[in-house]
Amino acid sequence: VGIREVILTNGCPGGESKCLVRVEECRGPVDCGWGKPISESLDSVRLACVHVSPVNRFKYMWKLLRPEQQAVILPNDSAILEVKRETHPLAFECDTLDNNELIATIKFTVYTPK
Template sequence: MGLRKAAGLGKLGLPLGLLLCLLAQKPAGDTNTSADEADHEPVVTFVDSGLNVTEPKEVEFGPCTVTCGIGIREVILTSGCPGGESKCIVRVEECRGPTDCGWGKPISESLTSVKIPCIFVPPEDRFTYTWKMLIPDQQSLILPNDSAILEVHRDTHPVAFECDTNENDQLIASVKYTVYTTAAVTLNVAT
């Protein structure tokens, strides 16, 4: 290692060493130390490896991928990006929209059955699902199915279903579906 390189490290090392020494010292008059405090080291976060560590960081949140329920969005840094970039993606995180997703569309349909999904993001087993059959002027009938997708056979009259997606007993999203009769679907296809 040359002298110039070592001198450059010395300029950065001295302030860094002083900072770590100051963080490691206990405040005067503080003689009580719990077992928890002894186990934890001081938290020091270096945001920037350059010399100007006081440069302000500005964060911008991208649009959520959903209008209801749970989705993802980009977190974008608009100041202090490496390489002189004006914007850079810092991370991707989950985002939530309103829980009421209204009326959904089945993922597959045939003349005899329909597959309808709850609202979720992978992994699907992270959530709990409650399927209900909606009955006009009566209390909903809770179905024994607790999976993310329900397959329903068409009946002689249209039936409405609702699925509530929960995480840690908190409602994340609710979506409804109408499953039409075979005759209605056949008539609709013919016209």
């Protein structure tokens, strides 16, 4: 999920070499891979799901990933999750859903305090 600009390079008004025709939503591969936190401090990290404006356009499902066990679904259903750093690294995943259809997934590793 993202925003794509459609640009015309020929036939623009006023002899311009390039002109913006429209801005549209685009959908990339469902698995977006590993993300980077939007902000970090020594004791917490803010993570963001794949989203576009308005943020409430989609539903979000955050999970705590555990090795060899089922993921724990977290109660937070917003696009942003703030996580306290623990004594061991933690892995989180956020699914972005549109009409209950999975359209993007992103994973994060939150490392221990430095």
